[in-house]
Amino acid sequence: MGPKRKIACFVSISIVGTLIIMAIISAIPGMFIPWRFFGVGILCAGSISTPVCFLLVRQNEENRRLRRELEQRLADLRRLADIDGLTGLLTRATFFERAGQGHHRPGNWHLLIDIDHFKRFNDDHGHQTGDAVLHAVGAAIRDALRPVDLGGRLGGEEFVLCIADCDEREATRRAEHIRASIQALRVRAPTGRIVRATASIGISPADPMLPIEASLHRADIAMYAAKTGGRNQVRHAA
Template identity: 45%
Template sequence: MSDKPAATAQARNSRLKLIALAVLVIAMTLTVAGSLWLVQKKARQLALPTLHSELWQAYQIHMAMDRLLLASQDLLKGKLVPDDLVVRVQVLRSLTQPLEGQHLFDFLPESRPAAESTLQRVISLSRQWDEQAQWGDAAATRQVAEQAAESLPRLQKPMHEVMVATNISLANELDAERQHLYDYFTGLGWALLGLLIGVSLLVLRLVGNYREARELSRNLTELNQHLEQRVTERTAELAEGQALLKQILDASPSDVVLADSSGKQVYFVNQRLMQRLSLDQASDFSLNRLFCNAREALHFREALLARHRVDDWEGLLAGEPPYWGVVSGRLLEYRGGPAQLIWSYDISLRKGMEQELLVLATTDALTGLSNRHAFMQRAQELLKTAERFDQPCTLLMLDIDHFKQINDTHGHQIGDKVLATLGGLLKKELREVDIIGRLGGEEFAALLAQTDQIDAMQVAERLRASVEAMPLPRANGEQVRLTLSIGLASRHPAEPLEGALGRADAALYKAKSAGRNRVARATN
């Protein structure tokens, strides 16, 4: 009973040590990151090319003012061309522009309004003269020269005061920066001392871990000696279990395969599946050999790995010939590692019956065209696609003229042959993308994909002419004459199928009323 509390206390102490170590590492990381950030920040500041160049800029402005004054005097005496004075003005402006918005005198021990106003005056005059002096404008340039000759002499001495004030401010600023650098390096020194202490603690911890590892290694050697005998016994038990499993799987009525989770190592494939896939040995098996479609094999494997089980996956499986099958799978443990058990069985007979039922449910037995239900379903899908992509499509309603008279005169057997022959003609004349169906009796419909009303009229006229010229069965030696009336309606935006059918049916009624054997378009 006393061992359990001791073990709990030891585990708690280990967790606390681990937490303290993690906090120490985080603190060291933050210290290094903060120190590097401070060094980089200060290095970028010291690397600026214009750092502490205020005094040099003030001196350059003073010299440029002297040169501009001399140039202005020479221009007024006729010794200088106006464009040369424009150059002097632009030079002065290029020197004063960087100082706009700067605070050169922030570090003065006491404010010097005169120096600040003088500098602002020089900046303002340089801006004014730069805007006024233009290349090739001698009159404007002469006005600038007159203003400069008048203003600059009064600014020479105040500008000297600006240089003095700039020098004093710069000296004070450098003193402040030296103090800041001293503070930075003092902080870095303390940070390095903290890192040294942290590294020392980590080294001590590593030494302790090394001693614990050696003790654990000795204990592990003893455990291995005890486990070897147990492994030998367990191996014999597993061999017996694997032999039994192989017998069970080989006797299974399903096709069974057992492989590792990656599918690269195949442990077992029963004889039935090896014969079906024509495998020479079990290692030749893969999901790509089982499924006809490599993409479907990939999807089955992804589903099995994601869900750990797949039930009743229907697919086309490989074989001679390929067949429809239901595949199931499980992820399990085998030989100490993850494995996958996959089994399948043949459902080709069921699939064939389903296909026959589907054909019977969707096909008109007499004409081979879609019946009314199948036509409505497929036509609605086509209309949705046309609506989504804003494509034209046109609906044709077709009706055999005087079909009741044909039945009454020649009999229903000839009438059925007429319907079947018309169905074959429609499949021959129209495209595979068009949807054709028999709606009932002698009434047919066709939905022409990506076809506007003009093209649809040409198609409808061709159908009408082909039916009129179509060879038909004879009854008692009499010629059966057949004509077709067609109503045409193009798709309206967001219109349901019933609306288009109604408009096409109204157009068909118009064609009947106009004398039959013709094509009529819907008016709306």
């Protein structure tokens, strides 16, 4: 019901109520109210209730607007707490929380991704370039995720993924796809120079019988093996 209909409804109720009360009083012996005063009652009830109802309806609409705005801001705050602002991936805490909820399911694989020589971007081109590289890598990772997958930023230039419902061959294919997507990135530095990034990726199957940290540790060891083995490659946990 719109504001105008609400006001008309409330004013009508006020007028009808006034008429009923006047009729009851008029029925009492010695309290007869002439019919011409009923018009005065209608006028008084309408003139008093209309602005009051208008203010009440307006206040109610304002309260509803403020409530919606508050709910939207709370949703935005929850999203900011869950999402890393630079990469658009899950924060570390949120990733571990959500990945832990599905850790009991078989067919999960964990990927640890580290951008190669990331310090050089900051040292040679400035932190703005480093941030731009992180943003671009985050976008490439997000594009590779399915709705059932999870991707997060552990911190700095390290990323973590949990890909679900796939075998070793499919997990390896997707890891290679992510590696190739990062290698294909072209990021423009503030100086105008185009910089390129590569990443080393470690991959490990999730073991529902062990804590999630154990699987991630194995993927982390594989990622360091990829780095020591020449970088820009995917390595499986032993």
